[in-house]
Amino acid sequence: MRLERTKTMDIKISKVEARNVMGVRSFAAVLNPTLTVLDGPNAAGKTSAITAIFATLAGADHRPDGLLRQGERDGETTVELSDGTVATLKIKQGKTPSLTLKGPDGEKLNKAQTRLNGMFGPVGSFDPLELLGMKPRDQVDVVQQLAGAEYVQALADKDQAISATEGERVIVGRELKKFGQLAVVEPAEPVDTAALAAELQQAQDVNKLRAEALRERQELEKDIQHQFDKVAELRAELAAAEQKETDLRRKLKEMPEPPAEAPTAELMERLRGAEADNERARAYTAYIQRRDEHATRAREYDELDQQIKDLRTERADLARGAELPVDGIEVDDSGIRVDGKALRELSTAEQTKISAKLCAALHPAFRFMVVREGNSLTKASFLELARLAVAEGYQLLVEIAGASDLPANTVHLLAGEVVKDGDPRWAEFKASETNGLQEQLAALLADDEF
Numbered sequence: 001m002r003l004e005r006t007k008t009m010d011i012k013i014s015k016v017e018a019r020n021v022m023g024v025r026s027f028a029a030v031l032n033p034t035l036t037v038l039d040g041p042n043a044a045g046k047t048s049a050i051t052a053i054f055a056t057l058a059g060a061d062h063r064p065d066g067l068l069r070q071g072e073r074d075g076e077t078t079v080e081l082s083d084g085t086v087a088t089l090k091i092k093q094g095k096t097p098s099l100t101l102k103g104p105d106g107e108k109l110n111k112a113q114t115r116l117n118g119m120f121g122p123v124g125s126f127d128p129l130e131l132l133g134m135k136p137r138d139q140v141d142v143v144q145q146l147a148g149a150e151y152v153q154a155l156a157d158k159d160q161a162i163s164a165t166e167g168e169r170v171i172v173g174r175e176l177k178k179f180g181q182l183a184v185v186e187p188a189e190p191v192d193t194a195a196l197a198a199e200l201q202q203a204q205d206v207n208k209l210r211a212e213a214l215r216e217r218q219e220l221e222k223d224i225q226h227q228f229d230k231v232a233e234l235r236a237e238l239a240a241a242e243q244k245e246t247d248l249r250r251k252l253k254e255m256p257e258p259p260a261e262a263p264t265a266e267l268m269e270r271l272r273g274a275e276a277d278n279e280r281a282r283a284y285t286a287y288i289q290r291r292d293e294h295a296t297r298a299r300e301y302d303e304l305d306q307q308i309k310d311l312r313t314e315r316a317d318l319a320r321g322a323e324l325p326v327d328g329i330e331v332d333d334s335g336i337r338v339d340g341k342a343l344r345e346l347s348t349a350e351q352t353k354i355s356a357k358l359c360a361a362l363h364p365a366f367r368f369m370v371v372r373e374g375n376s377l378t379k380a381s382f383l384e385l386a387r388l389a390v391a392e393g394y395q396l397l398v399e400i401a402g403a404s405d406l407p408a409n410t411v412h413l414l415a416g417e418v419v420k421d422g423d424p425r426w427a428e429f430k431a432s433e434t435n436g437l438q439e440q441l442a443a444l445l446a447d448d449e450f
């Protein structure tokens with residue numbers, strides 16, 4: 001098998017050394033520029049050796065707790081890059097690991113981690129299988145890093161706006177629930193009890209005047225009768241009596257007629273019912289107020305809900321408009337899509353290929369990928385990954401649990417140490433266990449490209 005390279009190799013890893021790092025007691029290996037296999041039994045230190053690489057190059061986020069081998073006081077890792085740069089991480093019990101970086105000329109460089117970050121770009125995942133194993137949302141986050149910091153910040157701003165609006169909508173929703181089920185209240189007009197009472201008082205005053213007028217009239221009529229009766233007995237006084245009678249009659253005639261009797265019964269009945277009417281009016285007014293407030297809150301809730309939908313649409317449009325370095329790749333809320341198909345719908349080999357391309361694009365200057373679960377690769381997936389590594393000029397490090405029995409490019413680990421093919425301990429282990437990738441790996445490593 002001969003594959004043509006399409007790009008010039010950039011920065012790769014030339015050599016790795018580690019001492020007292022997790023499961024590694026002593027590790028030293030020169031990595032092949034295209035493919036290196038780490039094999040050995042479980043708990044031999046393979047994963048620890050890979051962890052040592054990332055702990056040295058990728059920063060504090062890639063340094064797990066317990067980086068120092070149990071029972072040791074200090075440890076150290078050294079990674080030499082193909083451009084001559086050497087990164088060293090010193091680990092001491094109870095202290096924060098310290099990183100130093102030396103240039104090709106051996107001079108110590110300041111701001112070591114900043115320089116490494118600038119060399120590697122955003123570190124999302126160096127392992128294609130790790131990317132495939134992520135949740136769709138996490139895959140999308142990794143891929144969106146490829147569109148640049150400004151794009152990622154724009155997405156973060158949208159997410160923050162969505163989160164804030166959703167929080168506001170929750171508050172409005174809680175207030176909306178407090179209204180409960182609004183009972184409909186029949187409309188009622190308020191009654192002016194003060195005016196009604198004044199009207200009653202006025203009627204009562206009129207009636208009082210009438211009563212007084214009636215009493216006075218009755219007195220006058222009584223006097224007239226009395227005087228009339230005295231005429232017969234007091235002829236002598238007739239003229240005076242008649243004159244008095246005449247005067248009294250004139251006075252009676254001049255007196256105005258008393259006002260008509262006011263209808264107080266109806267007013268008193270209305271006054272008694274006014275409070276009940278006013279209670280209904282107050283209830284109706286309160287209902288209208290709560291109904292209007294409920295409608296306002298419901299409208300605010302709907303507006304916020306629409307605002308969230310619009311923000312999510314804008315975010316989705318922003319995500320779809322990302323300029324990604326892999327042809328046919330797009331992202332949406334469901335995850336990564338390739339030429340319109342969901343990544344999970346592709347074949348395992350195609351998934352591995354796309355994932356590898358994405359991993360490569362995440363750190364174009366540092367042309368290195370690692371596969372921690374090499375045993376899980378199908379033959380087609382592994383061959384696709386290997387072809388991509390050769391064509392794109394990438395260095396591939398594969399971890400395999402078992403004995404690969406490969407002719408070259410293999411580093412054996414037993415009990416935290418590198419062992420040679422001729423070591424009796426390795427021969428004993430190899431005789432007891434081999435792994436399923438032996439045939440295809442052997443064929444690959446026999447090719448001159450490797």
